Amino acid sequence: MGIQDRLIEDVGLRRGVSRLTPEKIETVVRSVMASEAGARLKAYSETCMRCGMCAKGCHFALSHPDDPSYTPAAKVAQTMGVLLKTGGRVDPGTFYGIAQLAYTECNLCKRCVHYCPIGIDTGFIMSMVRRICHKLGVTPQYIQDTAHSHSTTFNQMWVKDDEWIDTLQWQEDEARDEFPGLRIPLDKEGAEIYYSVIAPEPKFRTQLIYQAAAIFNAAGVDWTMPSQPGWDNSDMCMFTGDFEMMGRLKRRHFESA
Amino acid sequence: MQPPTLWDWETGQKVVLASIERPENCAWVEEPTVSPDGERVAVLASLEAGGFTALVNGEPWENSFDKVWQPRFSPDGRFTAIVQRDGMWTVAVDGQPWEENFDYVWNTQFSARGDVVAACIQSGGEYGVCADGQPWENLFANGSQPTLTADGKSAALVVQTASLKPADLDAFQAGVFSVAVNGQAWDATFVNCWTPEFDAQGAHVAAQVRTTLYDYTIAVDGRIWSESYDCMWEPRFNPATGKVVAPVRAKGAWGLAQDGQIIWEPVFAQCWHQVISQDGRNIAAIVAPAFGEFTVAVNAKPWSIRFPEVTDLVIGRGGERVAALGNKENAEWRVLVDGRTWPGVWDMAWRPVIGPDGAHVAVKVEKNGRQSLLVDGRPYPREFDRLCDPVFSPDGAKLLIRAIDKGACVRIVADVAQA
Ligand code: SF4
Ligand code: SF4
Numbered sequence: 073m074g075i076q077d078r079l080i081e082d083v084g085l086r087r088g089v090s091r092l093t094p095e096k097i098e099t100v101v102r103s104v105m106a107s108e109a110g111a112r113l114k115a116y117s118e119t120c121m122r123c124g125m126c127a128k129g130c131h132f133a134l135s136h137p138d139d140p141s142y143t144p145a146a147k148v149a150q151t152m153g154v155l156l157k158t159g160g161r162v163d164p165g166t167f168y169g170i171a172q173l174a175y176t177e178c179n180l181c182k183r184c185v186h187y188c189p190i191g192i193d194t195g196f197i198m199s200m201v202r203r204i205c206h207k208l209g210v211t212p213q214y215i216q217d218t219a220h221s222h223s224t225t226f227n228q229m230w231v232k233d234d235e236w237i238d239t240l241q242w243q244e245d246e247a248r249d250e251f252p253g254l255r256i257p258l259d260k261e262g263a264e265i266y267y268s269v270i271a272p273e274p275k276f277r278t279q280l281i282y283q284a285a286a287i288f289n290a291a292g293v294d295w296t297m298p299s300q301p302g303w304d305n306s307d308m309c310m311f312t313g314d315f316e317m318m319g320r321l322k323r324r325h326f327e328s329a
Numbered sequence: 330m331q332p333p334t335l336w337d338w339e340t341g342q343k344v345v346l347a348s349i350e351r352p353e354n355c356a357w358v359e360e361p362t363v364s365p366d367g368e369r370v371a372v373l374a375s376l377e378a379g380g381f382t383a384l385v386n387g388e389p390w391e392n393s394f395d396k397v398w399q400p401r402f403s404p405d406g407r408f409t410a411i412v413q414r415d416g417m418w419t420v421a422v423d424g425q426p427w428e429e430n431f432d433y434v435w436n437t438q439f440s441a442r443g444d445v446v447a448a449c450i451q452s453g454g455e456y457g458v459c460a461d462g463q464p465w466e467n468l469f470a471n472g473s474q475p476t477l478t479a480d481g482k483s484a485a486l487v488v489q490t491a492s493l494k495p496a497d498l499d500a501f502q503a504g505v506f507s508v509a510v511n512g513q514a515w516d517a518t519f520v521n522c523w524t525p526e527f528d529a530q531g532a533h534v535a536a537q538v539r540t541t542l543y544d545y546t547i548a549v550d551g552r553i554w555s556e557s558y559d560c561m562w563e564p565r566f567n568p569a570t571g572k573v574v575a576p577v578r579a580k581g582a583w584g585l586a587q588d589g590q591i592i593w594e595p596v597f598a599q600c601w602h603q604v605i606s607q608d609g610r611n612i613a614a615i616v617a618p619a620f621g622e623f624t625v626a627v628n629a630k631p632w633s634i635r636f637p638e639v640t641d642l643v644i645g646r647g648g649e650r651v652a653a654l655g656n657k658e659n660a661e662w663r664v665l666v667d668g669r670t671w672p673g674v675w676d677m678a679w680r681p682v683i684g685p686d687g688a689h690v691a692v693k694v695e696k697n698g699r700q701s702l703l704v705d706g707r708p709y710p711r712e713f714d715r716l717c718d719p720v721f722s723p724d725g726a727k728l729l730i731r732a733i734d735k736g737a738c739v740r741i742v743a744d745v746a747q748a
Contacts, residue, residue, distance in 0.1 A: 084498060107581060209542070217496040223521050223539070224489075224506065225473070233473050234433035234451045241396065253357055253375075258398060260360060262677075262695075262715075299399070299435065301473065314542065316560040316578075320523075323601075 074141045075150050075169040075177070085171055088210030092164040100207045101160025109200050116192050117156050120145055126194060129187035132177050144184040144194035147173060151201045171210045174201040180311070199313070206313030218308035221271075223317050226324050227304035229271035237299050239274040243282045247289070254289045256281070260296035266329045267297050270306040302328025332442070336366045336729070338722045338742055346370050346386050346738040353377075358384065363717045364402045365443075367731040367740035371408045373397050383410055383424065390424030397421075399435065405443030411435065420448050420459075427462035434459070438477045438484070445481025449473075457512060458484040465512035472509070474524060478531030485510045485525040485534045490518055508536050508551070515551030522548070524563035528571055535564040535573045547575050547589075554589035561586075562601045569609025576600045576614065585614065585629075593629040600626075602640075606648025613651045615639045625653050625665065632668040639665070641680040645687035652681035652690050664692050664703060671706040682718055684725040689745050691719040691728055702730065704748040721745070 105113065127133040127143035136142040141150065151170045154162060162170070182195035205211055211219070218228040225231060231239075237258070244256040257263065267288070273280045288295045297303065302324040309317035345368060351358045358372040371385045381397040382390045385408050396413040403409055403422075412421045417430035420437060433451040447460035449472060456472030457465035460481065469488035476485050488509040493500050504518040508525045519538040526535050538548045544557040547564050560578040567574055567587070577586045577595065584595035585603060593600070593614075598621075603614035616626040623639035624632045636655030644651050655663045655670070662678040664671040671692075679693040692703045693716050700716040702709040709730075717731040728748050730741040 083496075087498065207543070213496055213498060216498055217501075220498070220501045224471075232451075232456075232471055233449065234435055234456075237398075237435055238433055241398070255357075255359075257359075316543075316545070319560065 073139050075173040076166075079169060079172060080176075082172070082212045084211050084213030084216050085168055087213075088171070088205075088208060089164045089168045092167060092208060092210070094161050094163055097162055097164070097167055097208060098160040101155050101204055104200065104204050104207065105160075108203065109196075113152060113156065113197060113200060116197060117148075117153065119190055120148070120192055121190075123189065126184035126188045126192070129184040130178075130194075131181075131183070142177060144178070144188075147178055148194055148197050152197050155201070155204070167208070167210060170201060171205045172212075174198050174205060175212050175215065199310075202311070202313035203315065204313070211312050215308060215312055219312045219314055219317065222304075222307065222309050222321055223314075226301035226321060227271040228306050228308045229275040231271050231274050231304075233301060236274055236301075236303060239278055240281065240297060240299075243278050243285065247282045247285050251286055251289050254285060256285050257296045258299045260294075263294050263296035265293055265295035267295055268303050268305040268325065268329075271304045298328045300328060331366075333366070333720075334723050336722075337368075338727045338729075340727065340742050340744055342739055342741045344737050345740050348387075348736050349733060349738055350736060352384070352387070355384075359400070361715075361733055361738065362400045362402060362408075363731045363733075363738065364406045364408070365404055365720065366406055367717075367720075367729055369402070369406065369408065370733075370738040371400060371402070373400050373410060381412075383408060383421075385423075390421070392421065392424050392426065394421070394426075399437055401437050401439075403439045403443035403446055404441065407443065407446070409437055409446055411437065411448065420446060420462075422446055427459070429459060429462050429464055431459070431464070436475055438475055440477060440481025441479040442481075445477065447475070447477055447481065447484055449475050449486070456486070456488065457509075458486055460484060465509075467509070467512040467514075469509060469514070476525050476527060478527045479529065480531055483511050483527065483531050485527065485536075487522045487525060487536070488514055490514055502542065504540075508534055508548070510534055515548070517548065517551040517553070519548065526564055526566065528566040529568045533566070533571070535566065535575075537561055537563060537575070545577075547573055549573055554586075556586070556589040558586070565603055565605055567605050567609040567612075568607050574603055574605065574612060576603060583616070585612065593626070597626075597631075599623070602642050604642055604644040604651075606644050607646045608648060611644065611648030611651075613642060613644050615642050615653065623655070625651060625668075627651055627668075632665070634665060634668065634670055636663070636665075641678075643681050643683055645683040646685060647687050649687045650683045650690060652683060652692075654678050654681070654692075662694070664694070664706075666690055666706070671703060673703065673708070679718060682721065684721040684745070685723060686725040688725055689721065689728075691721070691745075691748075693718055700732075702728075702748070704728065704745060707748075709743075709748055 133143040178198040180195040185193045221230045356375040358374045380393040382393040394412040418434040419427045431450040436449040450459045455468030457468040471489035472486045474487045491505045507514040521539040523537040545561045546557040558577040562576040564575040579595045582595040583597045583600035585593035597616040599617035613627045622635040642653040652666045662675040675694040677695040681692045699712040713732040713734040715733040720729040
């Protein structure tokens, strides 16, 4: 088995691949190798001895015990391994599988690196595959949409500036019925704790904000939440491979604090 | 309130409010905000009888509201807050709400003198700006990052010019964002727009834009530079020449570009927060000559001192003084002035304030929970529970210290030479 035996249809991957040529793929692969990560990737690819120790660290491999193509080393072989061997000259159909694997069969958790006797970082290798995918415009539809949201609103779920504050005030109001005098202090200068969340909280799980406020209130700590964008501590651009936007999100979050 | 020249600059101390404690009829009061001239202190208050109001020097506003937030003094000393009644929001200035109400209001902004008060509004799911109670005629599908001209006559906002279906990658990448000035969007749309910025006269707007997922450049009044870059940060107009200066990343390193031409070679691991003197001759920016080592560069020449982080860069009006803060993981804060480190390490320090003639620098600092000032590197002889940023008199000879200490709000005018 291998990735080409389990392809699934995704609007984003299909759209991206439809615009590729082998030459385009080669150009981007070569430029990323030359400017971003070539030496480290080469060292990893030359030193992996196929011992398979990393398989025990990977939840994808553990949940497919009869299919070695999910092991970290095999996933590298099917993606970066192919790109290194061919110098990036692969056909768009092959690249579809490479992208699908990089985005859906490794979540960059880096557990495997702790199992590898020589410290090969498969999560890093996969993030570089994703970097190449981003540069070629081949990203799955829904993760790309969250990256678009991040670039626009600085949160991953298109939560607009006013919806965010309104949600905090709504949860503060609700919580006050249970805890009179509870506050969600906004933009409090010099507070001890800056509390940030991820966008699914205001979007779908507002009670989590209520509960956090209840805990802070009961603990009597000096805390605050920002009213401005920068409140979302997640970063889907890091996961799509859009490292330029990743930097912008990180900066916004830190400067917000 | 009067302009700073007419403030009370008589040396000495006065107690503005003897107690900022919660009065009997309030369930709680929030954090105090002090007016720019230090003559007024305001708190938002939850009334025992229900509702919220503000207390200014202990006196309640004549109106109360269902909710009140974002307390801010305008530079002219009026106290503003965003208020809600019957589910609708507006801005209250010295307790008087605007007549217009909106579904939501946030992000209060002021003109430099404080005569114009503006805020972002959302009405029926559409977004814009309202200045002094007058909302934009055109509203948009989304709006963020507002900015006002110094005179408050114009406002700019990043706007979404068309609605987007969920997860519509093509529509997003075709570009549906622009900058609107006084409700009029630029003709051009982009994948993203960020940080619009007016020039000194308020006639032109520059913003960072992304024209594809990969190409970053600057648009001025909707027209983009001929060059694009791997990445960039916010543009600033040179106040003397009107040229636009922005940090850009090219060939893996950061420098500064002006109107699309490189003026600081891209040799830094980072370059941002550029500031420009009024005469336009001196540009300073926070730079990283090596990865994780930050300093300040003035006219492309980095200082020799290095810190894991440098923040809060400021330049004097004449460009003769440049100051910033250094820190290590948000601790061990130091004050950096003209390439040298002032003595002392602080738990926290705030943006340095340079006097109008550039002769003096004052910085608010904190150690062991007590706040004080450094004036030209010397510690001010008294500590406080809380301080506001120091303000120099227009002639630069006096320093206004606005403080909360032992439950009282005090206003001190000190001679800079003796501070
Ligand atoms: S980084 Fe990827 S390959 Fe390694 S353990 Fe995590 S999911 Fe598996
Ligand atoms: S444990 Fe390390 S050396 Fe062994 S197969 Fe995995 S990546 Fe290669």
